[in-house]
Amino acid sequence: MELKGIMLSTITEHSLIEERDNILIGLSGGPDSMALLYALLEIKEKIPFLIYIAHVNHGVRGKDADEDEKFVEELSKDLNIPYYSTKIDMEGYAKLHKMSSEDAGRKLRYGFFREVLSKIGGGKIAVAHNKNDQAETLIMRFLRGTGIDGLGGMEYKSGNIIRPLLDISRDEIENYIEKNRIKTRLDKTNLIPIYNRNKIRLEAIPYIEKNFNPNIIDTLWRTSNIMSEDSNFLNKYSLNKYKEYMKIKKKDSIILDRNEFIKEDDAIKKRIIRHSINDLTGSLKGITSKHILDIVELFDKGETGKSINLINNIVAETSYDDIVIRLGNSEDRISYNYNISLGKPIYIEETNFFIEAKILPRSEAEINFKDRFIKYFDYDKIEGGLCVRNRLRGDKFIPLGMNGMKKVKDLFIDEKVPLNKRETIPIVTDDKNIIWVVGFRISEKHKITSSTKNVLIIKYVKA
Amino acid sequence: MELKGIMLSTITEHSLIEERDNILIGLSGGPDSMALLYALLEIKEKIPFLIYIAHVNHGVRGKDADEDEKFVEELSKDLNIPYYSTKIDMEGYAKLHKMSSEDAGRKLRYGFFREVLSKIGGGKIAVAHNKNDQAETLIMRFLRGTGIDGLGGMEYKSGNIIRPLLDISRDEIENYIEKNRIKTRLDKTNLIPIYNRNKIRLEAIPYIEKNFNPNIIDTLWRTSNIMSEDSNFLNKYSLNKYKEYMKIKKKDSIILDRNEFIKEDDAIKKRIIRHSINDLTGSLKGITSKHILDIVELFDKGETGKSINLINNIVAETSYDDIVIRLGNSEDRISYNYNISLGKPIYIEETNFFIEAKILPRSEAEINFKDRFIKYFDYDKIEGGLCVRNRLRGDKFIPLGMNGMKKVKDLFIDEKVPLNKRETIPIVTDDKNIIWVVGFRISEKHKITSSTKNVLIIKYVKA
Structure with a gap:
């Protein structure tokens, strides 16, 4: 079956588009989104709906990006389709909010799409993710260790985002483009240094195809469908x-x-707890499977009065026949303090990260100042032992590049750290001073200089 | 925690060993099984049980294997543990039964272990699979496309087989061996050319550790635990x-x-059908997800009198408010017949395989006579068009290397093909003759010879 036919059955099966829908296509000008546009134009003859085009200029690679924008604008005019565009500062936004370029781009892009939707009176955003993108997503998530909920992959429909190309491979898209002589722009988003995804696409998948499974794209696409089914059932149940x-x-x-x-299986208990937390706080961000497991154990034992404090100010406790998930008050505040031994990773349960410290002579230390979670200190300025703890009232230090003392609290305010996050952020100290507010700033006094002989390297890494 | 401690909690948590159990250890002499033996000897002081040792000489790499056997025998004597051994002809068995060396080895090994168990009055077989083996299994299954049931990985306990080392990494085993100065033999089973597993271990995992996740072994071990939980719930439900x-x-x-x-979710419908088939025939061998999907569709539609014939003589049909899974009678026999076009894969629904044919000049054809599912024919001896069908009454041909005609039925009897399999085996013919009984024999008349100019290559490949 060819592209249009497959896409039509995807749309029908998953009820992606209904009559009179406003469909806003995110059009980069690359083959994927161009195939999406032209196939939707064909399908519009069967299901009458309205098409709009939105283009986002990511503000990277100046001239090329401007030409992409012009290409999409002229195309929209030729096809007589309403056209919206914006220019975003992806890299600037990423820096400012301390997120990856990929996340920043996504956030700004969808923000703009939603803006346009509200202008045109609502509708759906059609994006061009295909079967290969799905396979890449599955491999990344498998390597990261997601369970079946993640291995369902991207959904055909999530909120007002639809993915009509999800059953179509990159080869099929290229054939369609070629057969219909559709002009496209080189898809710049593929060149954005989304490091892991590009490595998966360019190295890992060809290796798998050659050595293990020539049909890996189809295989993983099937896996995602089966996993979604199982995961949807488990979540519904x-x-x-x-x-x-x-x-x-x-x-x-x-x-x-x-x-x-307590009569339920662990698989269900864990999901019930997740539903409770999500219902209470509107999010599961930062909640790890270790947290959930601890709560299951607490609830299983059911000792009245016992409780666990989690991140985001969440408290789980048992009381006779009741199990409770609630927002904590000030007495529930998390508090931790671990000694750091050199050369031995310390597990911080409260954040689910490890902290590791080691010493290297200056000549042997390879230094990368850009990593937020690896920092370097002049070891000979450290006084006494190292420890890592959460903030205490009145914490202050001289942040790198400054002359005077600053309160950690004020640093958190300047950095816009939400209240409920502030309690868990690790602070590394020696016997006298704060040397690092992890993820934010090291101490001016302990920085390495040209006269540093021994470098103390501290890493904060996900468990 | 060190090896013994982790193993003890694995044993307790999963009820692997009870007091007075007979525990038969499959002891190759390699580090894994030696660590298993010594740790079990330590644990025996807490839970009183009996240990037995079984060693299998796989009959490959003669002298080395004999020395392994001697090593284990002497060790058993020194430790005063009852010892059983056998020598198997793995390669011969593999050839005879057309299975991989790995499968043959496993079958013979466990056969012997069960024999010993019955001699000693029952008990459990302890095998030395570890965390790394589990991660390798998960990767192999993920690449093959198993759903959550497969991604649960190897179980701590399956039937009378127990895996006490499943929570312990290869590094931890090596540390234990070194610390306790345990003498081991180089584990020969790791050198048996189990091609894919070795590639995963030696190439894929180091690549993943370097590029994506340095803790991939632990990550996948956690994945297997979560997947088991979900899959166990779904199967129970x-x-x-x-x-x-x-x-x-x-x-x-x-x-x-x-x-x-029909009120259930697809995730549950599919599992109910699997339970029915397993209950009826005692096995799910050869049943693909395509088969199951077809039955779900049939049952969903519920048109009275409609039916599907599956492999292994299984029939699914609907009749008013009933849905039926039953063994077929003679009228239900499967029958199929597809024309083969050159250069275009033909899907054989009844076997869930593709068949592909192409022509190459003799000089360009790379020939591999060993593959049971790729065969080569002299194209100029083919008369008319090609087709692929299942057997018909009275089918006969001249098998390669013979002079006279042979009935396909007799070929199947000689090859010990079970009755219910015979109906689906594909037979490739031209307009006049059978040229290939797929998986068994090509025709003498159509084989390639020194005078062959054009080679017809036919491949039978899993969909």
């Missing part, structure tokens, strides 16, 4: 159980029936 | 539903309540 076992729901707490909860 | 919806179960058929069945 556990959501029903969550509602069934809920006794009370308030703004700052949720109480569940312990006697029913 | 769907097994209960299967029993709940079952109206009648006879020796040759199972009838389920269609009205209840």
